[in-house]
Amino acid sequence: xxxxxxxxxxxxxxxxxxxxxxxxxxxxxTPESSAPVPAVPEPVRPAPSPMPELPPPWxxxxxxxxxxxxxxxxxxxxxxxxxxxxxxxxxxxxxxxxGGTRTGLGPCTGVLLRRGEVLTPFDQPYLxxxxxxxxxxxxxxxxxxxxxxxxxxxxxxxxxxxxVYELRIYRPEADxxxxxxxxxxxxxxxxLAERIRIQYDAGTGTVTxxxxxxxxxxxxxxxxxxxxxxxVTFRGSTFYRWEDGGFTGVYxxxxxxxxxxxxxxxxxxxxxxxxxxxxxxxxxxxxxxGV
Numbered sequence: 001x002x003x004x005x006x007x008x009x010x011x012x013x014x015x016x017x018x019x020x021x022x023x024x025x026x027x028x029x030t031p032e033s034s035a036p037v038p039a040v041p042e043p044v045r046p047a048p049s050p051m052p053e054l055p056p057p058w059x060x061x062x063x064x065x066x067x068x069x070x071x072x073x074x075x076x077x078x079x080x081x082x083x084x085x086x087x088x089x090x091x092x093x094x095x096x097x098x099g100g101t102r103t104g105l106g107p108c109t110g111v112l113l114r115r116g117e118v119l120t121p122f123d124q125p126y127l128x129x130x131x132x133x134x135x136x137x138x139x140x141x142x143x144x145x146x147x148x149x150x151x152x153x154x155x156x157x158x159x160x161x162x163x164v165y166e167l168r169i170y171r172p173e174a175d176x177x178x179x180x181x182x183x184x185x186x187x188x189x190x191x192l193a194e195r196i197r198i199q200y201d202a203g204t205g206t207v208t209x210x211x212x213x214x215x216x217x218x219x220x221x222x223x224x225x226x227x228x229x230x231x232v233t234f235r236g237s238t239f240y241r242w243e244d245g246g247f248t249g250v251y252x253x254x255x256x257x258x259x260x261x262x263x264x265x266x267x268x269x270x271x272x273x274x275x276x277x278x279x280x281x282x283x284x285x286x287x288x289x290g291v
Contacts, residue, residue, distance in 0.1 A: 058103035059121040064114055067098055074132035077101065077108065084112065087126060088137045088152070095150060097135060099126045108132075113150075118176035124154070124168065131158040138242055142169055143273035150178070151247065153240050156185075161254075161262055167240045167247060167271065169278065183249070183271070183278045189234035191280050192251055192267055198232045200225070207231045209253045209265045211285040219255055219264035229256070236261045240271065247271040249280060252288075263288050 062084070072085035080101040089096040096114045103110030108127035113120045126135060138151040150170040157164035168182035183191075197210040208218040209232065225231040237252025249271050252263030266288055269280035 055104070057121070058100055058105070058110055059112060059119065062112065062119060064117045064119060067096070067112070067114070072099075072134070074127060074134055077127055078129065078132060087111070088135050090137055090139055090150075093139055095137075095139070097126075097137065097152065113170060113178050115172065115176060115178075120177040122180055124180075125156050125166075126154050128155050128158040133158070140245070142246075147172070151242075161260070162236045164236065164238050165240055166238075167249070167278070169273065181273070181276055181278060185235055185238055188238060188249065188251060188280070192234040192253075195280070195283055196234070196253065196267065196285065198230060200231055207255060209285060211267075211283060214283070215285040217253070217265035217285060217287050221255060225256065231255055233261050234267075237263050253285075 067084055068082070068086045070086060071089070072087065076082075077085045077099060083102055084098045084100055087097045087099045094116055098112040098114065099108060100110040100112065101108075103123075105123050106125070107129060109123065109125045111122050111124045111126050113122065127133075133155045135155070136153045139148050140151065141147060142149045142151060149172070152168045152170065154166045154168065155164075156166055164185050166182060166184055168180055170178040170180050173179060195211065197212065199208040199210060200206070201208075202224065205221045205224065206218050207221055208216055210216045221231060233254050233256060234251055236254055239250040240247050241250065247270075249267075249269045251267045251269070253265035253267060254261035254263040264287070266286050268284045268286075270282045272279050272281050
């Protein structure tokens with residue numbers, strides 16, 4: 001019996017050292033399984049559109065030598081046969097004003113102001129399409145600083161009863177160019193609306209322009225104004241005259257009649273330089289024909 005036990009014990013020890021009985025090997029670790037991740041496509045970005053080529057400025061490449069030296073006929077300017085026309089000049093100051101006809105800004109819009117050989121462009125309307133007249137020039141000290149400025153009066157609208165002038169002041173700069181300030185029609189009308197009160201009596205159909213503390217002028221309307229519409233406009237009749245060393249503005253106060261407007265009163269005002277703007281002072285209100 002002892003001999004049988006010992007071999008059995010030896011066999012058991014050998015089996016234990018070899019990892020146990022066949023088929024009882026420890027489980028092997030396996031990588032975790034996972035679902036495939038779909039690829040995210042790159043967003044499709046459209047190719048940038050090429051920037052359109054802008055036309056060169058209307059004044060680019062123009063030199064003083066190629067500009068005309070004979071004063072233009074206003075009717076010829078409307079025909080537009082030439083690129084530039086001489087509108088006005090002050091030979092003693094070597095100053096000239098030219099109007100362009102192919103500026104892309106609209107009919108009779110775009111001027112070149114020359115002093116010596118230096119040209120300065122402005123996107124300025126310069127001529128009326130009906131009954132045209134050339135601009136007028138003044139070389140005066142307009143702001144009291146001891147140096148002269150150039151004043152230009154442009155006729156921009158001409159008809160019956162419309163007649164609209166615009167006053168521009170050009171200040172010489174150290175580099176030979178110019179800076180500009182002025183009173184367009186809508187700017188003058190806004191200044192007048194701040195100072196002149198308009199009253200309307202629906203019972204009598206009477207409209208009254210009032211310059212507080214100074215004067216009143218009334219007018220009877222043929223028809224009541226439409227709801228929300230002012231019966232009076234300060235546009236359609238503007239003029240500037242040089243007198244007593246300065247400019248006086250003359251503005252019509254007009255009643256509306258359909259698409260037209262007819263003045264029943266006039267406002268005169270002294271035009272003064274107020275920094276980088278023009279202002280109206282010393283207003284007077286009178287009946288039409290009183291100025």
